[in-house]
Amino acid sequence: MKVSPELPFQVIYSFYEHEFLGILPESYIVQTKGNRELTLQHQTLSVRNVTEFSHGLDEKDMELVHLIDDTHPEAIIRKFHKEKIRPADFFQRFFLPKSKYHNPRFLEYIQSYIDRKIADLFDLWVGKRLFFSNPDGEPAGRELFIQKEPARVYFHFDRNEENTHYFIIIKCGDERINFQFQNAKILCQQPVWLLVNNLLYYFPKEIDGKKISPFLNKWFIEIPRSLEEEYFKKFARPLIESHKVFLNGMTLIEEKHAPIARLVFSHSKQAQTGTLFEPSAEDTEKFSPTSAPDETIIQCLFRYGNYQLPLDENKSFSVEFSKEGTGWIFARIFRDSIFEKTKITFFKQLGVTFSHATCKMNRLDFLGWLNLHYDVLMNQGIELEELKNTSSDSTAEKYFIGQANISIEVKEGNDWFDVYSTVRFGKYEIPFIELKNHILSNIREFRLPDGTVAVIPSEWFAQFGNLSVHLQEDNGRLKLKKYHVGIVRSLEDKKLIVPAKDGKMNNLLEPEKLTDIPMPDEFNGQLRHYQKTGYNWLHYLNSLKMGGFLADDMGLGKTVQTLAFLMSLYKEKEIKNASLVIMPTSLIYNWEDEARKFTPALKVMKFTGPQRQKDPMVFHQHHVIFTTYGIVRMDHDFLKKYPFNYIILDESQAIKNFSSQISQAVKNLESANRIMLTGTPIENSTSDLWSQMEFANHGFLGNFKYFNSEFVIPIEKQKNQERSVELQKMIQPFILRRTKQQVEKELPEKFEQVLFNEMSEEQQIFYDEIKSGFRNQILKSIGEKGLAQSQFILLQGLTMLRQIVNHPRMLNEDYSGDSGKFNEVCEMIENAMKEGHKVLIFSQFVKLLTILREHLDKSNIIYAYLDGNTQNRKSPVEKFQHDDAVKLFLISLKAGGLGLNLTAADYVFILDPWWNPAVEMQAINRAHRIGQDKTVFIYKFITKNSVEEKILNLQASKLKLAEDLIRTDDSIFRSLTEGDIREILD
Template sequence: MALELIIGLTEHRTFGNIFQAFLIEKRVSFYSIAKLVKLHDLPELKLNQHQEELVRLCNQYSDEALVKKFSKQKESGKFFQEMDHTLFQDHISPYIDQYMRQIALLLMQQKTRLFFKQVKYSNLYDEDRIEVPETFSLATFCFERNDEGTRYSLAIEHEGKPLNIRNKNLAIVTSQPCSFVWQNKMFLFRHISAKKLLPFLDKEFIQIPKAVEDKYFETFILNTVKNYPVKASGFTIENCDSHKSMLLSMEPNLQMEPVFVPRFKYGEAEYLPNNKSTVFVNLQKQGDNYHFKKYRRDFDWETQQLQFLEQLGLEEKTGTLLPKGLDLLDQTDRLFELLKWIGKHKQELHEAGIDIQQNQFEKRYSTATQDLDVEIKTSEDWFDIYAKVRFGDFEIPFIKLKRNILNGIREFELPNGEVAILPKEWFAEYEDLLPFAKQEGQALKLRKYHYQLLKKRLKGIDKTFFQRLEKIGQTAAHPVALPSNIQATLRSYQEEGFSWMYHLYEHQFGGCLADDMGLGKTLQTLTLLLKLKRMKRQILVTDPTESKEQGELFEENSDEQTQPAALIVMPTSLIHNWENEIKKFVPSMKAYKYVGVQRKKALNLKGIISYYDIILTTYGTVRNDYELLKEHEFFYLILDESQNIKNSGSKTYQTITKLNAKHRLVLTGTPIENSLSDLWSQINFLNKGLLGNQAYFKREFITPIEKKNDPEKQEKLKTLIRPFVLRRTKEEVARDLPPLTEQIRYCGMSKEQHKSYEREKSIIRNSILQNIEKEGMEKSAIVILQGLTKLRQLANHPSMVQGNEQAESGKFDEIFRSLKNLMAEKHKVLIFSSFVSHLELLKEKIESEKWKYSILTGRTTKREKVIRAFQEDPENRIFLISLKAGGVGLNLTSADYVFIIDPWWNPAAENQAINRAHRIGQDKKVFVYRFITEASIEEKIQLLKERKSSLAEKFVNSNNPFQAITQKEIINLLS
């Protein structure tokens, strides 16, 4: 026979009435209980979803479940015997009650039968059946107030009929809310608790004395009016459902982050959306009268208001509201966005009846819309920036925000005392500009070389003017015609460099040409000067350096202006090279060497500046003659190897920067040798103030970049200097270069070196001539060779002959200067010399710089190890090699520069040395530098090579040139 699942209301020995699930079997006149259903029985039973849920709920408070939840003891009997009364009242009883309530509600909804089940018996009868209604019973509190006090009673209705419970034997099933069984019928209430109902089982009403009436009205009666149906006599209850509004409060959350908190206001009561209270009651006493105002929440209206805010872009975040995408912002950014949102939607919020509040903030923040109006005008050297900010009805000059923007202060107090939060975008857009802007009245003035800072702020700028400025960075698209009389063919990158310098000249900007060594910075510069050479009126009659009387230099009554010379400042060792390059590439330009004792200070310098196109001088000369030079203006002031002014505290920097010139240019392969401060010095010389003062530059760039490697600051610095620094590496212009580029570097001797050389040359010449006269030419070859070798050594470095470590050498200084540039550019270089002693001198200097190097001489035993160290170690970038040891058998393709530091007449050995780097497998362009000391035996041989004279043929093609040389030719070499 089929088994049926029923719920039995039975009495627990400790807890009183509880529901339990049973399986029963139908007999003739009764039902037999087959078993008490446990959770583990469910898999075997074919129950529906509601029945399974009833079983689960009943088993939540089984003895085993209660012991497991509330005790560590394993024996249920012992647990119930020793159970603390407080534990039972405060925890266990409410726990059981909540599950009993759920079971009662399920029984109302479906057809599972409910029976009284006596503990002692295992049979059930139809008369044990308990009827479960489909509707709730209603309890109404009835208050009557008169002169003696107030009394109240409880009226219960079920299905529209009164139910009198007084003196009835009720079986309480649940306490909160109440349900009970009477006469085999269960009665359930929505809200009232059993405690509220029990007093009326034996009383008709409860009397409240007049003396305590106020207290009762303020507490018990107020709560009763709020939570239950009430009938009142002697006082009034007013339903105020229409009195409602919404508040949107901006306030800090627990993390002190600003958020929107929505509140719904009914009369004096405010509710958060997650508050489930449905009613608010306010008590007002006027004289002896009590008046209750009862507000019932309108959840549909509240939902509509929240949906409206959602349509305006707010989303819910743990009970608060935020515009979408703000949860990751910091406090100030979030506050700004909230205020901005309010300002944007203020009218819509007002129309929807939503009031905006600010709570728990020390300041009152402005929700006014913010607008920045900027107009930029151009003058000859400046941009004039006129800007106004509108905060609602207030108009503020933008200049008043300068302190805020430069110091990152986003709060700005308005005239009405409210605080505006400045947009982050203003800081991003103007914090780069303002440090360089000069205040003039209500306007800001910005020098034109800061035009990069205005790229995104073009309103009011002359677009045509700005497009002309843009040509500086687009030289390939805006080439300048080369001067027709330049005696050279420029490579494409050199033409671009020339065009770039010309565009800078047009706008009176200074520039730094920072190409790699060997890419022709000198040629590009001379091309520019030739292009800019004016058709000078012949104001000067003669070369002022040849005239003795100042009055003879000028035509009478001539006051016309002529373009002054360009002053080119360089290390002493470069003077000869510049002189040669001028003669070679721009022979039409007149150049004057303002160096040494021959600079003729006594003559009128103004005449020299007017007559010549170019004046060559040195850093030392400028320091010494500063007082004289500062009185004159030059057309161009050009610094070669401009890293010489990297120390802004040096006398060199101080004097150079104070010279007067219409235009400025610097040339360097290494604008930054040690620190970004090197760059500041050179850029400040070119365009004063471009990078701010030193303190600003250190704070804004040096510290963040050098200590923190800040990419944002790096990009900011690049933006500022990009138009004024042009750097091309050898690799970048490789396609324009031949596989092999050879240059000669002429090096002047130091003063003492020149004296020693001339003295020894005289002695050697006399010695050779005497030996030839005595022994003849053929037997004098050794003496000649010894004499010439000694002169070569003196031309290289006097200490190679004299052993004086303090001796100075112009060539040595130039070799090391070039080497230093290559190390800064991270190139690899082979240095070849005929003299091991020369390599040893370089080795000492290299070690003092702590540079990695390799050296290969005839004394080197582990050749392969030395070669591999240079080839494979990227930090090892210098290889010192003697010509005899390294002429053959080496493959050194990791190098892309070759120095021949003491060239001689037979190029075969030199070519073999060059081929160590320039050979099959070399994927880089190779630069070869031959260092030749001017006014020495080296220069005489070089001149012979260039003239391709018969004497040169003898030296170049002969292993023993002295066999064919004449006494006259020897005298010419030693002249």
């Protein structure tokens, strides 16, 4: 019957019994007469119509309506059945015991959900009108009243000669509540709300409905003698621990004792365990957890007098019971929670955390833990007990329990480190050499002279594993090669060994303090401070007869440092055999140019090309031989017969793959000493380092299998920082690396370098064909029309040749071969990005930038781009300047020469240098300007034996003229002679 919101009404809340879901609440609007008298006119109140009556509701009512809606059967079905289903079908399917879908646990879960929802309602119902519906559905049936104070439950056990009666008494205030056989109902299980007649009783939170419901229609529960012990154990004992319980015919005593912490442990049956302590029969019976093979279960107990109680931080007292004659005694033991929590914190600090009073550990890990902390545990008064495993072999091992100590002292000899080490297990002192193979094989059990088994501490395997791999035995003495100074220093830093006295090897760790070696008089130039340090460092390695990495950033002068070192060797000492420098083909001309510039007195031979002289006597006539990795691969049978003084690898990452042909060919070469030059010793993986270091110092990093398992996998897959630091300290003495940031104060504001490269074979053929035809055409034009009238055809032809030098695809889109310069540019881009630099890439040719963009897009490299057709110049500039992910900015020289401020860049690549240095300078000044806080490195890419190199040489001579003579492309042409043109086209 619909209620009018315009007439007086009242909201009431009524309980009703649902056939399957039990007692549920509902909200109603009832029309009233006057202020309180309810009429029969009523309707359900829900979220669908609550706004209609909101003027007569308060905030609590609004909240109650929403909460009660969640308990409606339809809402329950939607909550627990995602697919649409009729209510009747839902209840028949899941609530009827005969249904195949019937699942008591599922029904308990639903009831628990409803219970929690109803529990939230009672606080809001205070002051509201509550009813229990009549059987005919009338909501305002029986009005209910909430009691003002909580009810209390008194639990009783009355033991007579035949059985025990368990019953409860409920009181509210001083009044005993008559609730049994009164059609009382539990409206909520936790916290309990009990309806007796028209009164609603609530209880303390520790009481739940399950303790009351058995007695709604029963005076007591009868416990027969045969079930007494089991019932007392499972029900009476925990009840006495948490509630006030009255015993009649039984005894309840209270006891206080000083607690003692105990660790009781048991090994799994597959573990070879020994008896460390004699367990009590009671504990053996009590403690029998299931454990995995080779696992130890540890239980934390607290002994109070004769009682052993499992850890439980939340208990103020525990209850134990025992039979005495024909009667029962219950003992309530007061627990010292502060003491127990202190011990638990203590165990946590030692690395053991208990869950439900137990902890699982690997057997050997536990024994190692026990050994490590044995003295501390004893000092804390902790009792230890091992339980015998009844299924264990009778020949179980007996283990040494106590701390293990190791002492290692290292002394530096002439050629070796002498290692003196002993290990102590209690009264036994064992030479470390006897444990070496155990550590290498990861075997933790070591048998002592008396037959007991000592467990090697797990941390020793990580701490001394690397040392054990490289230790060598010589007549019972342990030695370590001197190049393993990094291992020694690492152990010293961790205070694991007695520090060695300062020796020659330690000096490698402080290259700045090395003895200053005079520069050879023949050196043409002056090394910067950091370069002089590198020069001294190379000399020091030479004195130790060891190899190493000069790994400075690109552009810091690794070549000039090496040339100065070689010059010093050959001028100051009588060295007969030549040294070999192996490099990528693209670097041959750079080495030649640097040698001519800085060390002209050094006798240099280039061992490349089809006409190379395979004659050892020719090698003897030179100090240094320059060759390429490709030549070494082809001529290794010849080269391996020559005993070189030094072999120096430039861009040594070329041999990072130890199984590659080039790596094998290089390693077969003979030399007294070896040096690696690279800015990126590790390109893709930590494994890159092994092959290079194996070449520089054979055996230094062990075999590859060991290096991979001990360093590569832990560092790369497991992200093990300790192994990374260990490797870093190990190799540190033999890698000298300075970044541009570290030496910035020593550098000029701007550093320029020309990078030479060679054309590929296909490119060279294409270039020669075009050049030949063009040369004949231009010389004919000059002869017929004169030089002035031939400038257009000259510029046209030179431009075509420049395009081929950059990439033949610029002239012939069907060209499928390589470009030497393009490959060099791509490699430089990759290296610069790896080192975190930002690069401006300038070209006069938009088409070349287009080819480069295609390469970058395929490689998923993001970049900014600007040419003459770019409408919004600001956008790519902002992108490059402020986005750390954008490392590259491709710019056409004409579009980007003026008006741009690109101080985020510290590298500038000029892909196709040409006539006018001023044009290049404008491009360089985009990065090298006020506001730049980094040194700017400029790299110009020039192809050897091409029109580019000829123009570069011509430009150098023309620079002697006044500046205004070389300012534009037109002016350079006006200064050219026919002889210049013939030189260019030769």
